[in-house]
Amino acid sequence: MKLFHQLLVAPAALGLLAPVAANATELNINGVSDYAASGEQVTSITQFSDVYPTDWAYQALSNLIERYGCVAGYPNGTYRGNRAMTRFEAAALLNACLDRVTEVTDELKRLMKEFEKELAILKGRVDGLEARVGELEATQFSTTTKLKGKTTFVIGAVNGGGDDDAADAYNASYGATTFNYDQRLVLNTSFTGKDKLLTRLRTGNFTKGSNAFGGSGVNLTALDVATDSAGGGGANNNVIIDRLYYKFPVGNEFTVIAGAVARNTESIALWPSKYNKGGAKILDWTSLMGTSGVYNKETGQLIGAYWQQKVKKGDNNLSVSINYVADDKDGNNSNPNEGGFMTSNSEASIMAQLGYGGPRWGLAFGYRYGQCDSGNGLRRGTSFAKDNNWNNSCFDANGVRRGSSTNSYALNAYWAPEDPGFIPSISLGWGLNTVSSNDKVEGSPVTTQSWMAGLKWDDVFLKGNDLGFAVGQPTFATALKGGDTPYDGNYVFELYYNFQVTDNIAVTPALFYLSRPEGQDTQAFGNGRGYDGQFNVFGGLVQTTFKF
Template identity: 60%
Template sequence: MKLFQQLLVAPAALGLLASGANAADLNINGVSDYSASEEQVTSITQFSDVYPTDWAYQALANLIERYGCVAGYPNGTFSGNRAMTRYEAAALLNACLDRITEVTDQLRRLIKEFETELAVIRGRVDGLEARVGELEATQFSTTTKLKGKANFVMGATKALGDNPGNMKDDYNAEYGAFTFSYDLRLGLKTSFTGKDLLFTRLRVGNQGDASVWDGNGVGLNKLDTGAPGGNAVEIDRLYYRFPLGSGFKAQIGALTRNTEMMGYKASAYAKGGQKVLDFFGGSLGTPGVWNKETGSGFGLIYTNKKSAGKGNPYWTLAANYIADSGEGEDSNPNSGGFMTDNSEANITSQIAYGTKRWGLAAGYRYGQCGAKFRTGTEFAGKGDTSCTVENKDGKEVRSDADSHNWSLHAFWRPEESGMIPSISAGVGASYSNGNDDWEDATEIREMASWMVGLTWNDVFQKKNALGAAIGQPRFVTKVDRKGESDFVADGNYAMELWYKFQVTNKIAVTPAIYWLSRPYGFETPDDKSVGVFGGVVQTVFKF
């Protein structure tokens, strides 16, 4: 094997050349003449300066005798103590690789014996290459992934119990029909660096003002997947998330959500299943803090998860600001704006500690005037923090209203699926304030809520799940009435039970029932009971 001949003809070896040299620096004719006159070494004994006592003697002998890819210098020496140039190293490596990959008679026999199988494999590889080429040619973006979720919703509700003032009959007459509706979400995830995320979500549905699933009839009917109505496609998420130093992530967007910037969800309820009522689902039983406010805003999340080590508990801290959609983009500061007195803004924060199996979290939300509380009894829905109220003289004046909302959450999951379920719990409280005019015009001062949820995974079959929850959606605990009793009986219990059938990896069917014992709360006439029973089947397709 000719030392520099291999160097000159092999691209693999040329790739190892020193960065400071190039082909123009070499005397190619001289090197070729030298290579042509050189004989291949066939035995280590041909080297006059290599002895059996040398530490690399055996290794060198193996290279010569097994692969025959070692050459010396014209004077019959190996010069093992001399520093090797990068050219010589490249030539030696390429020569040995050539010899190692030579087709031997034994290899030829194996190729012939498995000729049919090799042809099949080649055909499959060619087919895969063609399909990859087709996908690359037809993909709409090299940086964006599309994920979709379609939810078919079938079911009905019915008011049960007493019928004071025709309350039950009126409900059933307007909201008692069986319905079949849908919710479709298309999420576009775009990354420019591999660590950032531009998220755009398109959403369309037909669960609008005529559907109980969007919170009509009574607000507590609202499903976690309740969709907008009208079959009109809308963009309901548009934000950008990016790393900001060690352990920090920032998020900013014209349509972002405060509860999606908490960094840690201290709940395992419906994990592996399908959420039903909004109160137990996205609101985690504490709609005062987890009010799912969406609009223009920004947030910051910190976690020490990486430094804590795999499986160890870690801290998560998050804070965000959201101006309500409809106000944040309003250029009139008297009715809206971003970070103005009329933004209907929410400042939400949370501190959490835990792992994937257990966790604790404390949350706080400051609600500017007009900021929403989300689901609760019909009486609690009158909890008003509007930016203006009518004073005693009948004039519209500023209310200076706001709210302070707190939440505590905890969850635990068993290490393996079985008879013991995961347990999730949450409790929250809300306190409203305002000036004297607001106090004269309103009466609701404090509200509370709580929930406990159980989830069993892999029930009867892998990936199937069973869940049940009970709690009291947001209800009024304190009022302030001038010259009247401050007693209120606004309590209401909500319960749900569901079972998810995982039909395929991408299709799941979840039948569920729920009961609202007193959804009108204090609006229910004395000594009467009006409840709402609901049954729903959700079929989810993921793609």
Template identity: 50%
Template sequence: MRPVRSGLAAAFGLLVPAALGCSRAASAANLDIAGLSQYGMGSQANSQEQVTSITQLSDVQPTDWAYQALSNLIERYGCVAGYPNGTYKGKQAMTRYEAAALLNACLDRITEVTDELKRLMKEFEKELAVLKGRVDGLEAKVGQLEATQFSTTTKLKGLATFVVGANAFSGSAINTGANTVNRAPNSITGARRSPVALPNATTFNYDVQLTFDTSFTGKDLLRTNLRAGNFGDSVFGGEPHALGLSELEIAFEEDCGTGVDCGDVVAIDKLFYQLPLGSGLTATVGARVGQEDMLALWPSVYPADTILNVMTVNGAGAAYNKNLGAGAGLWWEKNGFSISANYVATNGDVGSPASGGLANRNAGGTGSVQIGYAGEQWGLAGIWSYVQPETEFVPGTTPFTHSAIDHNPNAKTNALGLSSYWQPLQSGWWPSVSAGWGINSTSYSVPQRRGSLSTSQSWMVGLQWTDVLQKGNDFGFAVAQPVFATALTGGVTPNDGNYVWEWWYKFQVTDNITVTPALIYLSRPLGENTPAGQSFSQFGGLVKTSFRF
């Protein structure tokens, strides 16, 4: 109907002012009837005088104020004709009779258009009825959703994950009959260590996350993440029931404060508030917030479906330690460049200074500063972190994670990391590449025994292909050396380090369901704890099924 309205507007825009502007002294006696006939109003026009394009009128120029309106009347409705000499005489005075004749011709054309619309509506009457029914149904559903939504400010996202899997172990350090593995004596004290049981049963575990994202202004964010899981005793749940490096990223367990899994309980995993301050600044504060939540750039595009937790820290497992607790941060970003600074204290909720608090030696704190750049296909970031003992997650082998971080309150570590990624614009033979490297220097506030950790390193490379065999399916693998000692105090040579591999293929079953089979291999999961002259390795397989809602 839009052309009809515009045609009427154009017609009245041209004719009414002209008609009202005619001299009232004009009379029928002064009317040139022959000229009016030659003028050719609509269907009355002589075929030699009918105009189909405004370019046929020699005296009408694009600079004329009514050029567009006249063009619309000619080309859309065909109700204007010129004089036999190919002119329009747009500046010539117009009598009321001439105005009435021109308006009548245009109205005839509009009537023809209206009749055509009626015919089309009759022809497609059934289709229009179906469309109307669908629109009415959609309106009803929208009304129902608005009536039943639990909040006008909050969105809910859910993720439920099933994991079925097992590990197999090999090496001369294994006591087959007892299903245990020997450990080397303590590198510092020389004390003997008892063998540990091998986690090689088949397990079936779950993890459930409910994330509530609330915005009060449309720009801020209050995130509440509820989580429950039963990975505490799983073969992929981390120490003490499994080997730490085989812990899955999805493996959640709630710690009751004594190092014992609380069981299948729902707990707050994240609770923080983010607010843009303008000029590219964003502030974050939370009673339970992660280091990764307060970085403007996470310099990795690996993986599409997370398997081992150790592969999620960008190759710099001390600098990107994913510390979780009470904290605050600030970041600035503009034109791809960003600067982030934050502080997180694992024990920030503890009232006793001997066990925790904010910004003291027992806080389990991490302070980080990152500078990065992210373009359309690539990104690069450098980070420095000050790491205290009891930091939430520093993946590696002894003596770094146990002696220096977990159990020694006098230790402090300065960690540096450099990470980057590149990804193709379209899926194909070329994979995305994510890589990172970290180096860490550990010192102590009091003298330590000979053989304590001094320097450690880590690195990681991950490759990922998208739309493999079928659209939505992804394949990837990664290799890494988690944090391992490269220098000990007193000139002691470290006997640490191992390689970790993972391979996975993600099936996109539906928009909300994925199934990911995966394999993992750890060449020396006990690191320095592996007895001298003996070997010990781990091979595992699992199937991970994720439901998003």
């Protein structure tokens, strides 16, 4: 009614406030009399012979007639829209419209009386809702920050097999069943609705040096969720900040990321795999799409950006990502001879990715340059391939500076069926890594490779449940300095079933098998019989995840 009143009162007020040009000497009494006494209500604008669709107020006049029925004309069928309104004419028009207002008001009163009980109930609910909203506003955590949590329990064990001496030695140190946890609390803060300041608190008891699922004994048994927050191999269960970064858009297609504790794999526009996206993550290596040389989870002081083409929802888009991250223990060191940000001793990684993908399929080419001593290096692989990253340290045994670096390349692709069923999504990855140094040791790897194929079935048995299977070869040596043939092959098999108990609770039993995780170093477990030594690891676990 407010809009109606404004439309109604405006012309009347203009007439009432008009200059005294409409005085008695100028007043056409006969015309006013005709106007006021017409008595016939106009129901269509077509009844006016002098109003045309080209008139600037045609639509407004039409709305007043059809919606409110309070526009009157002259008995001769004219409206005379260009004529100045006299005060008497304004009074006549106002009187006609007030009659319509009275009719509407009476109708509203009747309806209000008829629905009196329902309106009372509705008012009570609204009052209750306002009270609850007021209470929430008074006790809410923050107007800009949301808290998300993820708790993971892992119960399981590993068992070494193969040559008796090797298996017995491994099981004596790592064969016990363990019960571990990982706890993450994420604070997402937005100041504009499009930016994000992320702070993550994390704690866990996958103790380094003594827990197989933390990567002790054989690095390939490490789980994706494993964290040791003791800061020194103890069991102190300290709470640490393991993510702290700010992400904000620049224009419609660019995003910039800067953080004091950020990760390179979380600063790219496209994750080119379907294997455990939205499902479970078990082994750390399979969670990295089998190309851990590029996607090595380097974490520290980071700056990065990515461009992502804007397309319609559901369409594939092109993206380009690049980031620089200095290793966390070096990027905040003021001594340029030991660390610093963007220095020769930052132990930094520079990663770039060119991707093209969407919901159904996608592919990406990734590249990472690793500075000497770069923290995570090749991340996961055979013990032989990862042994000290084979001369990728910044200084030799005499403390002399040397040129050393790694170059890693990755090709990844995925495809998913339109409807979940018997056909799984397919994720493929292949990686190539080179280590350059001016004094490499004879027999050390100069080239390593890796590959993985992952299959994931959605909605298995019940909607929301996933079945995953992966096979591949983690980073293994394919060429040695001096031209010798490497014997570094090893296969990984992983199988999991993700049972979604509720929207917030998932239980995931999983099995994995490492055929030869020591690679060429297996000779150390083979009673001196050279490269024919046998050593494998079988693991089983139940992973329970709570999200809130």
